[in-house]
Structure formats: structure tokens, C-alpha cells
Amino acid sequence: MIAPVTIESLDQEGRGVAHSEGKVIFIEGALPGEVVTYNSYRKKQSFEMAQAGQILKQAFGRVTPRCSYFAICGGCSLQHMDARAQVATKQRVLEDNLKHIGKVEAELILPAIYGAAWGYRHRARLSVRYVAKKGGVLVGFHEKRSSFVVDMRACEIVPSRISRLIMPLRELVGSLSVRQQIPQIEVSLGENVDVLVLRILKPLTDQDEMLLQAFADQHHIQFFLQPGGPQTAFPFYPQNAAELNYTLPEFDIVMPFHPTEFTQVNPAMNRVLVRRALNLLDPQPGERIADLFCGLGNFALPIARRGAQVVGFEGSAAVVCRANENAQRNRLARNTQFVETNLFEIDEAWMQAQGYFDKMLIDPPREGAIAAVTSLGKEKTAPGRIVYVSCNPATLARDAAVLVNSNGYVLKAAGVVNMFPQTAHVESIALFEKDAVGTL
Template sequence: MSPPVRERSGANKPAAVVIESLDQEGRGVAHAEGKVIFIEGALPGELVTYNAYRKKSNFDLAQVGEVLRAGFVRVAPKCRHFGICGGCSLQHVDTRAQVAAKQRVLEDDLKHIGKVEPELILPAVYGEAWGYRYRARLSVRYVVKKNAVLVGFHEKRSSFVADMQACEIMPARISRLIMPLRKLVEGLSIRERLPQIEVSLGEDVDVLVLRVLEPLIPQDESLLKAFADQHHVQFFLQPGGPATAYPFYPENALELNYTLPEFDVVMPFHPTEFTQINPSTNRVLVRRALNLLDPKAGERIADLFCGLGNFSLPIARRGAQVVGFEGSAGMVHRAGENAKRNGLARNTQFIETNLFEIDEAWTEQQGYFDKMLIDPPREGAIAAVTSLAKEEIRPRRIVYVSCNPATLARDAGVLVHRNGYLLKAAGVINMFPHTAHVESIALFEKTTSGAKEQK
């Protein structure tokens, strides 16, 4: 039965609804007038009014109007731009409640999409709730009417750049640069031809990559150099795609890298290459993945979607022989260089492969792997899991790291119902606090005799 809906008492008085749950985007879910209402900013148990901004035949999308009865998980947002900036959607929710909601999303997707349930729910992994974002793409917009430059994330549901002065999810030293960056760009000759600043932070250096659509003039160069010296940052210029980014100033820059101290690994990277935006939680994720995988000396282990070696090198450090597969030639080269840098070249190999097109024949050609780690993008790894149809080529253990619970659930269904695996454990990694993004990890183990039904 749907919760009661307060009827409109006047033409201008909005209806009030009771929020039943949160959806996968962190919106409150209610029912009114035969429709489902998805309400941004509303929380379970709350009585709220709402303003619909998109109406369909069977559902409405809305923004919360007035909170008439607040829920117990509601907290005051830390960021002054919350509600306008589109970078975060859940700052009004207690952090523990955020994680609980993400856990429910994972469990629901596994049950309803994959028709599977894990034997064990892993404890959620928490990290720093604020100042965690070490990567960001900030939009830049020169507003002619204001004769001013905006630097920040887009506004919610808009192509406009939010008028930001700070960002609480980026480290304080970078948050403090937003206003100086606005002033810097205002003084450049190419202020209308500089659409983006990419932030990429390492252990010892902070890099700002400027997307430049026209060459700098000498005065621009002087302004950038003075800014870099004053604020201790390094500038890269990017005239084309990500691969065109190159160091501009200072010339003798420090190496951009992150570390995994538990595994004695240093990971150099280029500022436009993919790395996890939350380095402290990434360390915990790698630890959990290796604890589940349990690599041992002498084992042959595949790392699918290996990137620059985030999991490959720690696995190799445990003595296993690792073969990493990755679709980007640049990342394959980077992974190989990182293996050499860490003295792990002898027990690692990295191969460029389009993992969205592999099949059983390809998998057989690679030979038997004792274990496998899969860390795909949002599209998931359906080709990879489908290619394990033959029992003799199935690894006995698979650890699957996911950034999309729906595609994890789909792939889990294939592994369990077609390929003879048990879903032993699954849990969430709160890699992106205050957003609805769900990062998760799952452990699959091969059964001894073909497919086995699992709830």
C-alpha cells in the first residue's frame, strides 16, 4: 500500500508526500496520483512537498520543495554550493546512511538482475569523506555579461558552470585555488578558448592541465609561470585529445605518481591517464581485492582491464605470474614501464586486447589461469565472463571489481547460472562519498561439478 498523500487544499498549495526509499541516483521515491515520483533532495521517511521539472505518463522527476518532517539521516550539507553544483547529490545524507543505501542498490541488482545472492556480505569500505578527490575535470566559462570567468563543475541538470568559490570534496589546497584560477583565466588572451582545467594530483606534485584551443601569447606564458610559482603547481597544456597533453612549466617537474605502500609499489602516471580519484580508498580496495584473490607464488593470474597495473603489480609482488590485458596501447606501455620501475618485469606481462570482443577461442589461446581479477568500466565484462563457458579453462577463483552494480549483477548471473561459479561474497567500496556512484567488489569460486543453482 502506498503511503498517504496530502491532498492539495488550494490551487497554489503543493501536495505533500511521504518518501518511501532512495533510488539508484539517490533520489527519494514516493507515489502520488497513480505515479512514481522521484524527488531530488528527499530522504526516506520524510514528508515533503516537491516541484516537478519533468512529467511522464507514469512517473515524474522532481526537486524537493519544503521538508515538512525531516528524516533522521538528514544532515546539514558541508558545501555552500550544494543543491546548485552537480558534483555531489548526497551531502544531505549521513555518510553511514549513504553507504547503507549503496549496499541496498548492490544487493537489489544482484537479486533482481543477476538472480543471485552472495553467501557473505562484506563489510563496507569507508575512506575520507571530504577532500578525497584527487582527479577532476573543471569546466571553464567566460561569461560575457558578467565580464567574469567561472571555474567549476556544471550546475545540476544544466550545461551552465556553477559559480563556485570552493569545493569540499577536493583537497583544501586545490579548493583554495578556484578563485585564483578564475582571476588567472580572466587575464589570459585565450580566456574564451580555454574550456577545461583537469586536476591531477600525485604524492609530490599537483598538476593542472589546461585545454587550450589557441596558442598562448608571451603575456599568457608569464602569467601561468607566475601562478605556478606562487601556488606550487605544475601546468600541462593540452591542444588536442588527452594524448596531446605535455608539460609546460616548470620544466624540471617532479614525477606524478601515487603509491601503494603495503605492496611497496610506486605508480607513475600521466595526468590525463585513468587512475582512481580517491587514492586513500584505492589502497583499501587493492588490499581487499588481494585478500579475496589470495595470490600465491607460482600461480598464473589474469588481470583483465589492468590499466596501468593498479592490481597487477601488487599481485606480482606476492610472487604470482601476472598477465594483464588492456584495450589501450598507451596504458599497456605504462603498465610495462611501471613493472620495470618496481622490479616486477620478470613476473608480469601486459597485452593490448579489446576485451569487449574476446570469445571462447581467445580465452583458450591464453592458456589456463589459476585465478582472475576483472576491473571493467561501466559497460561491464560480458564478453569476458561469457568466454569462460568451458570448464577446463575456468579459473578457480575470480575477483570482480565493479563501478556499475547493474553490469556486475548481469555478469554475475552468467558466471553463476551458466559457468558453474558460486558468488561467495560481495560488498561496496565507498570510493565516491556524497555521490550516488556505487563501487563494489565480488568474489566468485568455481564449483567442482558444473553449474550450481544459487539463490
């Protein structure tokens, strides 16, 4: 008989971490401080993966999951944890990664940023499967540890108007001749239009097109069709729909985007994140500031609005083109320049060739920005202030170690942004300075 274990912490997937007989046990559905039994589904020499069984001692922060599909859906991992406790846990994850991976400690822990815990997700990729045994088409997220699609009829983390479309979408796709050639529906919501991108592996018939048009009219959405990769998505119906965009009202910025381009899934939190980044960076008129992994200009354009000269670097030519268009749209072209660059391959020679930057903002993907931070070296001409926005505390900690221990920066502040409530995803922001160049 397997003895109960005490949960010590959560890992980066939201699983409880315990130790038993020299092994690390990762237990889904368990919270720190709880005593639980568990059922292992994967056993290795040094660790096991398991599902919680009985909760013999319950954590104070445990709550009843709001979603009836929580036990099987892989879309969320922390619905059984109070929203405030989720934020506190994410803050501890950030601090632990900085301490144990980066061997650094922030002088100041910033207050956590958090907002609505439900209905926040304005971007989602829903899988579609025709399953005769389930009565037809399924539309939703994958089951935990499976390629199967959850037989779901609603979703609590997308806006209610999108949740209400899940069942009508199941019926719509089931009525199409290509119902077995539509593997996914991408949801992309803007200020004035809701876009659904259908991934189609086979051309539509005239009847299919009529059904899509009727659905779009009835539910006030716009369909895009995607016959190939993300870049092949094109507007299908209605052609005269409102522009897909998000806004940053504090900076008088409207940001058009293509529905398959990367934008933050939580626009409310993105606005607060941009505000905090700008407050930490404190751009001034006349300063020259680099924005690495600039994307569509989410940070670059607000920085430019403050009067600084911004050079944004991004690896995709198409995204650079879009960033330039957005700068033109917002009358900021004179203050901005966007350059296509593979930021995973840059070095000190490349960095020096870009000229002097007063400050820098870095917002990399999960892989982090090790080449970029290494390329700064110990040069006195390196930026005096760096704001680093991260979606992976482990790679942030790794890069922080380089900035602090090799490049001579001080980690002045760090904190979390709860961009993804009900999940274990940790979004964070950190401030590095060469010297004391101002106040927070």
C-alpha cells in the same frame, strides 16, 4: 494540488524514489523514509523527475549540507545525508541490484570500506567559462541539469589546497588573451606534485606564458597544456617538476601516471580496495592470474609482488605501454605480461587460446564485462576464483547472473567501497568461486 509522497528508496543518482497515481517519482533532495512535497520539472507517462519541496517528515540521517553550493552544483548529490547512512544506502543498492537484476545473493556481505568524507578527490575536471554578466571567468562544476558553470569560490570534496586555488584560477584565466578558448582545467594530484592541465583551443601568447609561469611558482603547481585530445597533453611549466605518481606502500609499488590517464580519484580508498582485492584473490607464487581491464597495473603489480605470474589485458596500446613501464619501474617485469585486447569483443575461443589461469581479476568500466564473463563458459579449465571490482552495481549484477547461473560459479562475498563520498556512485567488489578453494 499534488499530495505529499513517502520516499521508499534512492536510485543510482541519489534521487528519492516514490510512487503516486501509478507513476514513479524521482525526487532530488529527498531521503528514504521522508514525506515530502515535490515540484516536477519533467513529466512522462510512467514517471516524473522532480525537486523536493517541503520536508514534512524528516529522515533520521538528514544533515545540513556542508557546501554552500550544494543546492545548485551537480558535483554532489548526497551531502544532505549522513556519511554513515550514505554507506549503508550504497550497500542496500548493491544487494538490491544483485537480487533483482542478477537473481543472485552473496553468501557473505563484506564490511563496507569507507574513509574521509571530505577533501578526498585527487582527480577532477573543472569547467571554465567566460561569463561577462558574472564579472568574468567561472571555474567549477556544472549546475544540476545544466551546461552552466556554478559560480563557486570553493569546493569541499577536493583537498583544501586545491579549493583555495579556484578564485586565483578565475583571476588567472581572466587575465589571459585566450580566456574564451580554455574550456576546462583537469586536476591531477600525485604524491609529490599537483598538476593542472589546461585545455587550450588557441596558442598562448608570450604574455600568457609568463602569467602561467608566475602562477605555477606562486602556488607550487605544475601546468600541462592540452591542445587536442587527452593524449596531446604535455608538461609546460615547470619542466623539472617532481614525477606525477601514486603509491601502494603495502606492496612497495610506485605508480607513475600521465595526468590525463585514468586513476582512482580517491587514493586512500584505492589502497584499501587493492588490499581487499588481494586478500580475496589470495595470489600464490607460481599461480598464473589474469587481470582483465588492467589499466596501468593497479592490481596486476600487487598480484605480481605476491609472486604470481600475471597477464594483464587492456584495450589501449598507450596504457599497455605505460603498464609495462610501471612493471619495469617496480622490478616486476619478470612476473608480468601486458596485452592489448578489446575485451568487449572476446569470446570462448579467444579465452581458451590464452591458456589456463588459476585465478582472475576483473575491473571493467561502467559497461561491465559481459563478453569476458560469457567467454568463460562452463569449462573445467576456467579460473577457480574470480574477484570482480565494479563501478556500476547494475552491470555487476548482470554479469554475476552469467557467472552464477550459466558458468557454475558461486557468489561467495560482496561489499561496497565508498570511493566517492557525498555522491551516489557505488564502487563494489565481489568474489566468485567454482568450488571452495580456500577461506576468505
